[in-house]
Amino acid sequence: MIEIERKFLVISEVFKTQSHRQIRIIQGFLNTDPERTVRVRLKGDKGTLTVKGISSNNGLSRFEWEREISKTDAEALLQLCEKGVIHKVRYEVDVGQHVFEVDEFSGSNSGLIIAEVELGHEDEAFEKPDWLGKEVTGDLRYYNSQLSKYPFKSWA
Amino acid sequence: MIEIERKFLVISEVFKTQSHRQIRIIQGFLNTDPERTVRVRLKGDKGTLTVKGISSNNGLSRFEWEREISKTDAEALLQLCEKGVIHKVRYEVDVGQHVFEVDEFSGSNSGLIIAEVELGHEDEAFEKPDWLGKEVTGDLRYYNSQLSKYPFKSWA
Numbered sequence: 001m002i003e004i005e006r007k008f009l010v011i012s013e014v015f016k017t018q019s020h021r022q023i024r025i026i027q028g029f030l031n032t033d034p035e036r037t038v039r040v041r042l043k044g045d046k047g048t049l050t051v052k053g054i055s056s057n058n059g060l061s062r063f064e065w066e067r068e069i070s071k072t073d074a075e076a077l078l079q080l081c082e083k084g085v086i087h088k089v090r091y092e093v094d095v096g097q098h099v100f101e102v103d104e105f106s107g108s109n110s111g112l113i114i115a116e117v118e119l120g121h122e123d124e125a126f127e128k129p130d131w132l133g134k135e136v137t138g139d140l141r142y143y144n145s146q147l148s149k150y151p152f153k154s155w156a
Numbered sequence: 157m158i159e160i161e162r163k164f165l166v167i168s169e170v171f172k173t174q175s176h177r178q179i180r181i182i183q184g185f186l187n188t189d190p191e192r193t194v195r196v197r198l199k200g201d202k203g204t205l206t207v208k209g210i211s212s213n214n215g216l217s218r219f220e221w222e223r224e225i226s227k228t229d230a231e232a233l234l235q236l237c238e239k240g241v242i243h244k245v246r247y248e249v250d251v252g253q254h255v256f257e258v259d260e261f262s263g264s265n266s267g268l269i270i271a272e273v274e275l276g277h278e279d280e281a282f283e284k285p286d287w288l289g290k291e292v293t294g295d296l297r298y299y300n301s302q303l304s305k306y307p308f309k310s311w312a
Contacts, residue, residue: 030194030207031187036236038186038194049205049223051186053236065233067205067223077221080192080209 003052003064004122007142010113011133015102018129019091025103028081032145039145040069040077043090047074059138060122084108084148096127108151114142159208159220160278163298166269167289171258174285175247181259184237188301195301196225196233199246203230215294216278240264240304252283264307270298 023044030038037052047070053063069077078085086109091102098117105112114136117126136142141150179200186194193208203226209219225233234241242265247258254273261268270292273282292298297306 030192031189033187036186036238051233051236063232063236065229067225069223073221076219077207080207080219082192 002061003118004061004120004124005116005118006060006126006135006137007139008115008135008137009133010102010115010131012131013113014131015091015093015100015115015129018095019093019102021092023090025088025090026078026085027144028078028085029145029148030077030081032082032149034140034143034145037143037145040074040081042071042074042078045071047071049074049077055138058122060119082148084151086144086148093129095129098126100129105147105152108153109147110153112147112152158217159274160217160276160280161272161274162216162282162291162293163295164271164291164293165289166258166271166287168287169269170287171247171249171256171271171285174251175249175258177248179246181244181246182234182241183300184234184241185301185304186233186237188238188305190296190299190301193299193301196230196237198227198230198234201227203227205230205233211294214278216275238304240307242300242304249285251285254282256285261303261308264309265303266309268303268308 025041025043027039027041030040035054039050041048048066049069050066055062087107088103088105093100093102100115100117102113102115115132140146181197181199183195183197186196191210195206197204204222205225206222211218243263244259244261249256249258256271256273258269258271271288296302
Protein backbone atom coordinates (compact mmCIF):
# COMPACT_ATOMS: atom_id res chain seq x y z
CA MET A 1 0.00 0.00 0.00
CA ILE A 2 3.05 2.27 -0.29
CA GLU A 3 3.73 3.53 -3.80
CA ILE A 4 7.22 4.63 -4.82
CA GLU A 5 7.48 6.73 -7.94
CA ARG A 6 9.52 9.47 -9.58
CA LYS A 7 8.00 12.20 -11.67
CA PHE A 8 9.51 14.30 -14.47
CA LEU A 9 8.52 17.02 -16.89
CA VAL A 10 8.66 15.98 -20.54
CA ILE A 11 10.54 18.16 -23.04
CA SER A 12 9.62 16.68 -26.41
CA GLU A 13 6.84 14.64 -27.96
CA VAL A 14 9.17 11.92 -29.24
CA PHE A 15 7.74 9.62 -26.55
CA LYS A 16 4.55 9.35 -28.63
CA THR A 17 6.33 7.41 -31.36
CA GLN A 18 7.66 5.02 -28.72
CA SER A 19 4.33 4.41 -27.01
CA HIS A 20 2.53 1.09 -27.45
CA ARG A 21 -0.65 2.10 -25.61
CA GLN A 22 -2.72 5.25 -25.13
CA ILE A 23 -5.79 5.67 -23.01
CA ARG A 24 -8.09 8.56 -22.08
CA ILE A 25 -8.36 9.45 -18.39
CA ILE A 26 -10.97 11.63 -16.72
CA GLN A 27 -10.49 12.22 -13.03
CA GLY A 28 -11.91 14.34 -10.27
CA PHE A 29 -11.30 14.70 -6.56
CA LEU A 30 -13.58 14.22 -3.58
CA ASN A 31 -10.75 15.76 -1.59
CA THR A 32 -7.69 17.62 -2.89
CA ASP A 33 -5.98 17.87 0.51
CA PRO A 34 -2.54 16.25 -0.07
CA GLU A 35 -2.84 14.56 3.34
CA ARG A 36 -5.93 12.64 2.25
CA THR A 37 -6.51 12.87 -1.47
CA VAL A 38 -9.61 11.01 -2.69
CA ARG A 39 -9.62 10.49 -6.45
CA VAL A 40 -12.36 9.22 -8.76
CA ARG A 41 -10.99 8.07 -12.10
CA LEU A 42 -12.35 6.79 -15.37
CA LYS A 43 -9.53 5.24 -17.41
CA GLY A 44 -11.17 4.17 -20.63
CA ASP A 45 -14.22 2.28 -19.30
CA LYS A 46 -12.59 1.27 -16.01
CA GLY A 47 -13.43 3.14 -12.83
CA THR A 48 -11.28 3.42 -9.72
CA LEU A 49 -11.50 5.11 -6.36
CA THR A 50 -8.12 5.94 -4.86
CA VAL A 51 -7.10 7.37 -1.51
CA LYS A 52 -3.58 8.74 -1.11
CA GLY A 53 -1.78 10.06 1.96
CA ILE A 54 0.93 12.69 2.19
CA SER A 55 4.32 11.93 0.64
CA SER A 56 7.37 10.89 2.63
CA ASN A 57 9.84 13.73 3.25
CA ASN A 58 11.82 13.04 0.08
CA GLY A 59 8.56 12.93 -1.90
CA LEU A 60 9.22 9.42 -3.21
CA SER A 61 6.81 7.24 -1.21
CA ARG A 62 3.13 7.72 -0.67
CA PHE A 63 0.41 5.63 0.95
CA GLU A 64 -2.07 4.54 -1.70
CA TRP A 65 -5.31 2.59 -1.40
CA GLU A 66 -7.28 1.75 -4.54
CA ARG A 67 -10.43 -0.13 -5.50
CA GLU A 68 -12.04 -0.78 -8.86
CA ILE A 69 -15.53 0.63 -9.21
CA SER A 70 -18.03 0.38 -12.06
CA LYS A 71 -18.12 2.94 -14.86
CA THR A 72 -21.61 3.97 -13.69
CA ASP A 73 -20.40 4.50 -10.12
CA ALA A 74 -17.39 6.49 -11.33
CA GLU A 75 -19.67 8.71 -13.42
CA ALA A 76 -22.00 9.29 -10.46
CA LEU A 77 -19.10 10.08 -8.11
CA LEU A 78 -17.48 12.43 -10.65
CA GLN A 79 -20.64 14.56 -10.36
CA LEU A 80 -19.85 15.04 -6.66
CA CYS A 81 -16.21 16.00 -7.16
CA GLU A 82 -14.74 19.43 -6.58
CA LYS A 83 -14.60 21.74 -9.58
CA GLY A 84 -11.65 21.15 -11.89
CA VAL A 85 -12.09 17.67 -13.33
CA ILE A 86 -8.91 16.68 -15.17
CA HIS A 87 -8.78 15.33 -18.73
CA LYS A 88 -5.62 13.75 -20.03
CA VAL A 89 -4.29 11.05 -22.34
CA ARG A 90 -1.88 8.54 -20.82
CA TYR A 91 0.83 7.08 -23.04
CA GLU A 92 2.66 4.00 -21.84
CA VAL A 93 6.29 3.80 -22.96
CA ASP A 94 8.63 0.89 -22.33
CA VAL A 95 12.11 2.13 -21.45
CA GLY A 96 14.60 -0.60 -20.54
CA GLN A 97 13.11 -2.60 -17.68
CA HIS A 98 10.53 0.04 -16.76
CA VAL A 99 7.27 1.42 -18.08
CA PHE A 100 6.90 5.19 -18.11
CA GLU A 101 3.40 6.58 -17.87
CA VAL A 102 3.34 9.86 -19.74
CA ASP A 103 0.30 12.07 -19.18
CA GLU A 104 -0.55 14.77 -21.71
CA PHE A 105 -3.08 17.10 -20.12
CA SER A 106 -5.80 19.00 -21.95
CA GLY A 107 -8.30 21.71 -20.98
CA SER A 108 -7.05 24.12 -18.35
CA ASN A 109 -3.88 22.06 -17.93
CA SER A 110 -3.00 21.85 -21.60
CA GLY A 111 0.68 22.41 -22.34
CA LEU A 112 1.67 20.18 -19.45
CA ILE A 113 3.18 16.72 -20.00
CA ILE A 114 4.36 14.66 -17.03
CA ALA A 115 6.13 11.28 -16.98
CA GLU A 116 6.07 8.92 -14.02
CA VAL A 117 7.96 5.74 -13.35
CA GLU A 118 7.07 3.35 -10.55
CA LEU A 119 9.94 1.75 -8.67
CA GLY A 120 10.26 -1.32 -6.49
CA HIS A 121 12.41 0.56 -3.94
CA GLU A 122 13.62 4.11 -3.50
CA ASP A 123 17.18 3.52 -4.78
CA GLU A 124 16.21 1.52 -7.85
CA ALA A 125 18.08 2.61 -11.00
CA PHE A 126 16.26 3.22 -14.29
CA GLU A 127 17.12 4.33 -17.79
CA LYS A 128 16.34 7.98 -18.63
CA PRO A 129 15.00 8.58 -22.12
CA ASP A 130 16.01 11.76 -24.05
CA TRP A 131 12.58 13.30 -23.75
CA LEU A 132 12.78 13.39 -19.95
CA GLY A 133 13.23 16.87 -18.43
CA LYS A 134 13.45 18.26 -14.91
CA GLU A 135 12.52 15.98 -12.03
CA VAL A 136 9.46 17.20 -10.09
CA THR A 137 9.05 14.29 -7.66
CA GLY A 138 7.41 15.53 -4.46
CA ASP A 139 6.58 18.97 -5.91
CA LEU A 140 3.00 19.48 -4.75
CA ARG A 141 2.14 21.75 -7.69
CA TYR A 142 2.34 18.74 -10.01
CA TYR A 143 0.04 16.55 -7.95
CA ASN A 144 -3.09 16.01 -10.04
CA SER A 145 -5.14 17.06 -7.01
CA GLN A 146 -3.40 20.43 -7.07
CA LEU A 147 -3.62 20.72 -10.87
CA SER A 148 -7.35 20.28 -10.41
CA LYS A 149 -7.51 23.36 -8.13
CA TYR A 150 -4.66 25.40 -9.63
CA PRO A 151 -4.42 24.37 -13.28
CA PHE A 152 -1.20 24.75 -15.25
CA LYS A 153 -2.56 27.46 -17.54
CA SER A 154 -3.27 29.69 -14.53
CA TRP A 155 0.35 29.59 -13.31
CA ALA A 156 2.16 32.93 -13.53
CA MET B 157 -28.18 5.38 -4.41
CA ILE B 158 -30.52 7.95 -2.85
CA GLU B 159 -31.06 7.48 0.88
CA ILE B 160 -34.19 8.85 2.56
CA GLU B 161 -34.06 9.16 6.32
CA ARG B 162 -35.40 11.19 9.22
CA LYS B 163 -33.35 12.03 12.25
CA PHE B 164 -34.42 12.84 15.83
CA LEU B 165 -32.90 13.65 19.17
CA VAL B 166 -33.56 11.05 21.87
CA ILE B 167 -34.93 12.16 25.24
CA SER B 168 -34.70 9.03 27.39
CA GLU B 169 -32.69 5.83 27.56
CA VAL B 170 -35.77 3.58 27.51
CA PHE B 171 -34.83 2.59 23.95
CA LYS B 172 -32.00 0.51 25.41
CA THR B 173 -34.42 -1.96 26.99
CA GLN B 174 -36.18 -2.30 23.61
CA SER B 175 -33.02 -2.88 21.58
CA HIS B 176 -32.23 -6.35 20.22
CA ARG B 177 -28.77 -5.49 18.88
CA GLN B 178 -25.89 -3.19 19.82
CA ILE B 179 -22.69 -2.65 17.95
CA ARG B 180 -19.63 -0.41 18.36
CA ILE B 181 -18.88 2.03 15.57
CA ILE B 182 -15.66 3.95 14.98
CA GLN B 183 -15.70 6.36 12.07
CA GLY B 184 -13.58 9.09 10.59
CA PHE B 185 -13.80 11.34 7.58
CA LEU B 186 -11.52 11.78 4.59
CA ASN B 187 -13.69 14.78 3.80
CA THR B 188 -16.21 16.51 6.05
CA ASP B 189 -17.53 18.84 3.33
CA PRO B 190 -21.31 18.14 3.30
CA GLU B 191 -21.25 18.32 -0.52
CA ARG B 192 -18.88 15.36 -0.72
CA THR B 193 -18.53 13.59 2.60
CA VAL B 194 -16.14 10.61 2.53
CA ARG B 195 -16.56 8.35 5.57
CA VAL B 196 -14.42 5.44 6.77
CA ARG B 197 -16.30 3.23 9.22
CA LEU B 198 -15.55 0.22 11.38
CA LYS B 199 -18.83 -1.30 12.60
CA GLY B 200 -17.78 -4.20 14.78
CA ASP B 201 -15.28 -5.95 12.46
CA LYS B 202 -16.88 -4.77 9.24
CA GLY B 203 -15.36 -1.87 7.31
CA THR B 204 -17.12 0.45 4.88
CA LEU B 205 -16.19 3.42 2.76
CA THR B 206 -19.11 5.75 2.08
CA VAL B 207 -19.47 8.84 -0.07
CA LYS B 208 -22.44 11.13 0.50
CA GLY B 209 -23.60 14.20 -1.41
CA ILE B 210 -25.45 17.23 -0.14
CA SER B 211 -29.03 16.78 1.11
CA SER B 212 -32.10 17.71 -0.89
CA ASN B 213 -33.64 21.05 0.12
CA ASN B 214 -35.96 19.45 2.69
CA GLY B 215 -33.01 17.53 4.14
CA LEU B 216 -34.67 14.14 3.62
CA SER B 217 -32.82 12.65 0.65
CA ARG B 218 -29.13 12.30 0.12
CA PHE B 219 -26.97 10.61 -2.52
CA GLU B 220 -25.07 7.75 -0.93
CA TRP B 221 -22.48 5.39 -2.35
CA GLU B 222 -21.04 2.65 -0.16
CA ARG B 223 -18.59 -0.24 -0.45
CA GLU B 224 -17.47 -2.84 2.05
CA ILE B 225 -13.77 -2.79 2.79
CA SER B 226 -11.64 -5.06 4.97
CA LYS B 227 -11.04 -4.30 8.64
CA THR B 228 -7.34 -3.83 7.86
CA ASP B 229 -8.10 -1.33 5.09
CA ALA B 230 -10.52 0.54 7.33
CA GLU B 231 -7.88 0.77 10.05
CA ALA B 232 -5.29 2.05 7.59
CA LEU B 233 -7.68 4.63 6.13
CA LEU B 234 -8.78 5.79 9.60
CA GLN B 235 -5.15 6.85 10.13
CA LEU B 236 -5.49 9.26 7.21
CA CYS B 237 -8.76 10.80 8.38
CA GLU B 238 -9.21 14.33 9.63
CA LYS B 239 -8.91 14.83 13.39
CA GLY B 240 -12.06 14.03 15.35
CA VAL B 241 -12.69 10.31 14.87
CA ILE B 242 -16.16 9.47 16.23
CA HIS B 243 -16.89 6.67 18.68
CA LYS B 244 -20.46 5.56 19.29
CA VAL B 245 -22.63 2.56 20.09
CA ARG B 246 -25.51 1.87 17.74
CA TYR B 247 -28.68 0.31 19.17
CA GLU B 248 -31.18 -1.16 16.75
CA VAL B 249 -34.77 -0.88 17.91
CA ASP B 250 -37.80 -2.36 16.12
CA VAL B 251 -40.73 0.06 16.22
CA GLY B 252 -43.78 -1.10 14.28
CA GLN B 253 -42.70 -1.80 10.70
CA HIS B 254 -39.46 0.14 10.99
CA VAL B 255 -36.03 -0.22 12.57
CA PHE B 256 -34.66 2.78 14.40
CA GLU B 257 -30.90 3.11 14.59
CA VAL B 258 -30.08 4.91 17.82
CA ASP B 259 -26.52 6.20 18.17
CA GLU B 260 -25.15 6.97 21.61
CA PHE B 261 -21.98 8.99 21.17
CA SER B 262 -18.97 8.95 23.48
CA GLY B 263 -15.76 10.99 23.76
CA SER B 264 -16.14 14.63 22.74
CA ASN B 265 -19.71 13.98 21.60
CA SER B 266 -20.86 12.26 24.77
CA GLY B 267 -24.28 13.35 25.97
CA LEU B 268 -25.64 13.17 22.44
CA ILE B 269 -28.08 10.44 21.35
CA ILE B 270 -29.56 10.50 17.85
CA ALA B 271 -32.18 8.19 16.31
CA GLU B 272 -32.56 7.64 12.58
CA VAL B 273 -35.21 5.84 10.60
CA GLU B 274 -34.80 4.97 6.93
CA LEU B 275 -37.86 5.33 4.73
CA GLY B 276 -38.87 3.94 1.35
CA HIS B 277 -40.20 7.30 0.21
CA GLU B 278 -40.36 10.82 1.65
CA ASP B 279 -44.03 10.66 2.73
CA GLU B 280 -43.85 7.25 4.37
CA ALA B 281 -45.59 7.14 7.78
CA PHE B 282 -43.92 5.55 10.79
CA GLU B 283 -44.68 5.01 14.45
CA LYS B 284 -42.99 7.43 16.88
CA PRO B 285 -41.77 5.86 20.13
CA ASP B 286 -42.04 7.83 23.42
CA TRP B 287 -38.29 8.35 23.66
CA LEU B 288 -38.18 10.31 20.39
CA GLY B 289 -37.56 14.06 20.80
CA LYS B 290 -37.15 16.98 18.42
CA GLU B 291 -36.67 16.23 14.73
CA VAL B 292 -33.26 17.36 13.40
CA THR B 293 -33.50 16.01 9.84
CA GLY B 294 -31.36 18.14 7.54
CA ASP B 295 -29.72 20.06 10.40
CA LEU B 296 -26.08 20.08 9.37
CA ARG B 297 -24.83 20.29 12.98
CA TYR B 298 -26.00 16.73 13.55
CA TYR B 299 -24.26 15.28 10.52
CA ASN B 300 -21.55 12.98 11.85
CA SER B 301 -19.09 14.77 9.56
CA GLN B 302 -19.85 18.02 11.39
CA LEU B 303 -19.81 16.35 14.82
CA SER B 304 -16.32 15.19 13.92
CA LYS B 305 -15.18 18.82 13.42
CA TYR B 306 -17.46 20.57 15.93
CA PRO B 307 -18.22 18.00 18.63
CA PHE B 308 -21.36 18.24 20.76
CA LYS B 309 -19.46 18.99 23.98
CA SER B 310 -17.97 22.13 22.40
CA TRP B 311 -21.40 23.62 21.58
CA ALA B 312 -22.26 26.74 23.53
